[in-house]
Amino acid sequence: MIHTLKDKWQPLLGLGLFVGLYILASQAIDFNLAVFLTSIPGFIRFIIVEFLPPNLTALPLYVEPILNTIFVSILASVIGALLAFGFALLIAKRTTPFPKVAIVIRGALAFVRNIPMMVWASLFVIIVGIGITAGVVALVFFSVSFLSRVFADALDDIDKGTLEALTSNGASKLALIHHVMIPEFLPTFYGWVLFLFEINIKASSILGLVGAGGLGYELKKSLDLFKYHDASALILVIVVLMITVEMISNKIRKAIL
CATH class of the missing domain: 1.20.5 (Single alpha-helices involved in coiled-coils or other helix-helix interfaces)
Known part of the structure; x- marks a missing residue:
């Protein structure tokens, strides 16, 4: 009852x-x-x-912003992934040579991760000026803070039994990392980098609203000038770009995982 x-x-x-x-x-x-x-x-x-309707005659003008958005995302994803991998080796419990330093680094990365990306972009626009550089740096900050934790968790989740068996046979920690952990970790690495690239494409389209270049910057200009038909065309371009990137990313992810 x-x-x-x-x-x-x-x-x-x-x-x-x-x-x-x-x-x-x-x-x-x-x-x-x-x-x-x-x-x-x-x-x-x-x-x-x-x-409505979107001003499709303006689409040729957006080729350069589209390419800029893609290249910004690629650059930020590559730099962020490489730096994040280095930080992951430093903060993962199974790979860090400095456990106490790892705690400090984890805290610093958590601090960076919990500051909204738009705030970072606004700060870097002030520091380096309006344009693509501010967007790249803001995305790198986000990418490193996001992937470092994910990569570290993935390294710590690698089968403990295999590592202990090899250690008992005399394998060094460096050998374990190079010959066992990294090869097993690589599919996870590629999968998360592709996912990060999708996030960065979406983010780079938004960061332009604070002056960080790309499609978002063009969208902001159109809205500020009350060119709403141009703005709707840009929104359409952003949506198509995101869907296309997501479809390609999913196919690549399925092929390598």
Whole structure:
């Protein structure tokens, strides 16, 4: 009977909790659901009248920004993956030669990882100026902090029994890393780098909104100049680019994993 009552009231308690949190949050920030709902028809009209159809005649102008976005993502992914692999060797429990230093490095990487990418991009735009360099550096920071932890966890998850057996036969730690851990780790490495490239493509398209170059920068200019038909064409380009990259990445991932 107790179990039945619990099953009966638990969904209602959960619903009540969500409703209570909604009321609390909406009052705290003065959110008005009625205003939001009444603005939907105006938003739809704006999209249909102002945004559509996309100005496809402007597509040739976006070839260079598209290539810039792709190359920024490639560069950031390659640099980030290589640096992350080095950091992973330093912070993974099975490979680090300096366990105490590894704790400090993990903390520093966690700090970098928890700062939003848009914040990094904004900072580097201030430091190095508007353009692609700021976007590359921001993506490298994100890539290193993200992949280092993933790579370190993958290295620590390698079969412990095999490593212990080879160690008992006299294999050195360096030999284990070179001949066992790295070969076993490589498929994971390639899979995560491809996934990171997808993330960086999406991110580089957004980072341009803070002046970090690429398609996002062109989108920001179009919106600032009220060229909404050009903006819708750019959004279409970004969506097609992301879908294409994801499809290619999935095929490559299936081939190597």
